[in-house]
Amino acid sequence: MGDLTDMEFDALKEVGNVGVGNAATALSKFLDKKIDIALPDTRFVHFSKLSEELGGAERIVTGVYLQLVGDLSGEAIFIFEQEGAFKLIDLITGNQVGNTKNMTTFNESAFKEMTNIFTGAYLSSLSKMLDLTILQSIPHMAADMTQSILDFILIRFSEHADDILMIKTEIDIQGHNINGCFMMIFEPDSLSKLIDVLKTKYGI
Amino acid sequence: MESEDIIVSMGRYAIAYPPATLGCVGLGSCIGLVLYDKNTGMAGMAHIMLPEIKESQPKGNLTALIAHNNIKMINVIKRVMDEQKIQMYEIKNDLGNIRSHAGKINPDIMLIDSRVDVSPIDLMQELVSDFRNMRVILTNVTTDSDMISNFYNHGAYNVLFNPLTNTKIKIAIDSAARYKMLKYANVTINMMLSQMIAEGADRASIRAKIAGGGHMFQTIIDSDIANIGFNNVKAVKKYLGELGIPLIADSTGGSLGKTIKFKCGQTKLDIATQKWKSTI
Known part of the structure; x- marks a missing residue:
């Protein structure tokens, strides 16, 4: 991996881009707020550098992990700085921002619901574009140093490849200084399958 | 940290x-x-x-670049490289040579004497940013050097302390060849x-x-x-x-x-x- 042709790489970037609009709309509707989502940053990154890409290895963050299953396998993870996660929960529950100060079971559910909606909308666009079925597992949450919550993903990935194709989408909620990111990675076999599908469907 | x-x-x-x-x-x-x-x-x-x-043998044909000014160990290094089936090139230990040959050869492994004519830290940063997968081994480092952490944090893959010995060279090269297995x-x-x-x-x-x-x-x-x-x-x-x-x-x-x-x-x-x- 890492030796894709320019056309293959551009096609993969397109795949990442396709989901964003739908996910942004879904999130915006869910929160009743304007959402800023830039096009994803799609790049190969060495596994040892991934936590730096997501804001720093030691930063304490709220992470939500979903496994991607079906015709393609992979992982999705949301990384939000803790204060931002609490503010987001306030928006979801319709409370005054600044109200939530810790992660209760209820708050956790609310946050996970957001991740479900975002991921679901993203994958539904991908599935349509590729004519494949890609589904998400239930979300799992952990709050700790970025490196520690990523490391099991990197460990499993590194058994097959050292460079990860990272599809990273920054999520910014207008007017509230809440920023997080959503990252998707596909397992090496699925990445190859994805490229084959793109070749067949779109003749790249 | x-x-x-x-x-x-x-x-x-x-x-x-x-x-x-x-x-x-x-x-x-x-x-x-x-x-x-x-x-x-x-x-x-x-x-x-x-x-x-x-299975932990390194796969593929590796190349190595050794930058030195009459290092005593060069014959040992050659022998180790041969045993590991690594294609080796020798050049003089100065910035100009290192830059031009690194660019031409793009070696997997580089051995540099830390007494090179420029700051080894600047050199390593340059090499590591230009050649992401290159493993740089620094030799002739003193044990009380307060630069040890700088060497590592600026991209050195391995640091060999004085005195340089056959065994140290063998292990460092083996480790650099098998770096993907150190996980x-x-x-x-x-x-x-x-x-x-x-x-x-x-x-x-x-x-x-x-x-x-x-x-x-x-x-x-x-x-x-x-x-x-x-x-x-x-x-x-x-x-x-x-x-x-x-x-x-x-x-x-x-x-x-x-x-x-x-x-x-x-x-x-x-x-x-x-x-x-x-x-x-």
Whole structure:
């Protein structure tokens, strides 16, 4: 991996881009707020550098992990700085921002619901574009140093490849200084399958 | 982490002397292993990801570039390269030569004498940014150099201390050739221990401390994921046992990310989580 042709790489970037609009709309509707989502940053990154890409290895963050299953396998993870996660929960529950100060079971559910909606909308666009079925597992949450919550993903990935194709989408909620990111990675076999599908469907 | 700490990233190890501090950041399911020798003050830290790999010979044709000004060991180096089937090139140890040949050859492994005519740190940063996968081995470093952490943190793959010996060269080149396998406990523990002994550590005085091997997402019950940390702990303890290295302290398991620090020359391992700090 890492030796894709320019056309293959551009096609993969397109795949990442396709989901964003739908996910942004879904999130915006869910929160009743304007959402800023830039096009994803799609790049190969060495596994040892991934936590730096997501804001720093030691930063304490709220992470939500979903496994991607079906015709393609992979992982999705949301990384939000803790204060931002609490503010987001306030928006979801319709409370005054600044109200939530810790992660209760209820708050956790609310946050996970957001991740479900975002991921679901993203994958539904991908599935349509590729004519494949890609589904998400239930979300799992952990709050700790970025490196520690990523490391099991990197460990499993590194058994097959050292460079990860990272599809990273920054999520910014207008007017509230809440920023997080959503990252998707596909397992090496699925990445190859994805490229084959793109070749067949779109003749790249 | 303070700027003088050597941060050992995933799938790597580093060996250092006082006044350096070795550290691993954010251990989740990974294991941070420190081996230390009270007599010499030398310590090694490894950031281990997986239990074991059976087949561990490097694949593919590797190239190496040796920059030196009449290094005494050149014949040993040539022999080791030959045994490892690594294509080797020799050039003079100055910036101009290093730059131009690195560009032309794009070697997998580079050996540079730290007495090169420019700051070795600037040189390494340049090489590492231009050639992301190149492993740079620095030779002729003094054990009391307060630049050790700078060398590592600016991209050196391995640092060989004076005096340079056959064994040190063999191990460093082997480690650089097999660098993708250092994520496995069996490979890295053996490699790091061999290098420490080649550097003069007294085998019988070496002790171990470990931390990490947790499971961060407690709601994930799929054993493929939930047992990664546990399997790593089991493997590290097994290999330490087989090698006869006493495990003095252990802060493993649980669901908190850990940052560990070990100051070379003493024996305490500092552990910090988001909830507590402790020393084992």
